[in-house]
Amino acid sequence: MISEDDRERYDRQIMIRGIGEAGQEKLKQAKVIVAGGGGLGSPASIYLAAAGVGTIRIVDHDIVELSNLNRQVLHWDKDVGRNKVESAVEKLSQLNRGVKVEALEVTISEANVSAIVAGFDVIVDAMDNLPTRFLLNKAAIEHNIPFVHGAVFGLEGRVMTIIPGKTACLRCVYRGFTPQEKFPVIGVTPAVIGCIQATEAIKYIVGIGKLLVNRILVYDGLKMKFTEFTVKRNPDCEHCGKSSRER
């Protein structure tokens, strides 16, 4: 049951049709992992914490650098040189004392990804590289955990939600790797995409609305245009296709 304090704190969102006190209780019980405490992970985790998601695990191995501060709004001038996860836990805990925020300072790898995501209700993909996104996508499918993908480049972004076993996965649509290089970005782009990711996670947890499944949303900030592309499951997908299930 939610408390009197919760009733007051979340009053405006409890008013939303489909959320109510029952939805707020679902959010309180939910465990969300935010993989990456940078550009996407900052807005995603801030809004998940503000909404009252009960447990948020932030995973990141980096330290805060000055060049992060144009977009990674969880981290401030005073945090330069500090572990990102420590900085994130401090801010999120101050934002909402009712949320349990876990810090995991590790590099996500094939060896540890399964243990990192096990037991969580939703994975928010806030990584900065494709190989790790693919590791998370595969682990999400293996553990049957919904996976909310987001990515940015410059003033462009993408979002897609994956429900394992039911909808197309990231590997169904992304077949190759881009060259690993420093990418251009301004904070407003991950702000838009990270907030959509948080919206998807909240909708999934509460069980309302229409998820961004079997479609990828492409945001182009320069044109100020959102375009939606249909994504179909690839029967030969190495992560969710028939052959992967037989292995």
Add this chain to the structure above:
Amino acid sequence: MSIKINIPSYLMPYTDDAEVVEASGSTVGQCIDHLIKQFPRIKKMVFAKDGKLLDYVSIYADGDFIYGDGLATPVKDGDELHLFYVIGGG
């Protein structure tokens, strides 16, 4: 056949800032070839040195993503193609 190819902002520097390029052809591949004929600098952003579509580039056409092995997919007059590339930043 006249086809519209939508160019993402990322690739507009290679099309003299054109957002949409008119191209002709009866397959997706022919339309992309015509795009490259008009804007040769975009070729390196679409095709690898071996002449195959880069594995992080796809073409969205009529509800489907088309990858390197699908360039022979037919198009019809008035179709729209979208150049789509993988991004991984966060």
